[in-house]
Amino acid sequence: MGDFALTEDKINSLREIDVRSVDPDTLRDIRDVKVNVELPKRERMLDFIKQIGNPYCYRHGKYVVKVSYTDTDVTLQDRLLSYIRSKC
Numbered sequence: 001m002g003d004f005a006l007t008e009d010k011i012n013s014l015r016e017i018d019v020r021s022v023d024p025d026t027l028r029d030i031r032d033v034k035v036n037v038e039l040p041k042r043e044r045m046l047d048f049i050k051q052i053g054n055p056y057c058y059r060h061g062k063y064v065v066k067v068s069y070t071d072t073d074v075t076l077q078d079r080l081l082s083y084i085r086s087k088c
Helices: 008-015 041-052 076-087
Strands: 057-060 063-066
Touching: none
Parallel strands: none
Antiparallel strands: 057 063
């Protein structure tokens, strides 16, 4: 990934973007991101971030998406299964 680097300050500024006031035209559309799945995991993550620009706030068509991440071993699939089971 060459000169592509994220500092802790840069990551924090990306995380803190206010979804209510961000200009959608400044965000990349996730549908345009094409990650090479043949790359090792670390390189895939860097490739995704390089393409999306901000992994915390991006567009999906006309919708602005804001996400957050938690440092845990629980997967999204685990969370979804737990949610579904709680509703049955």
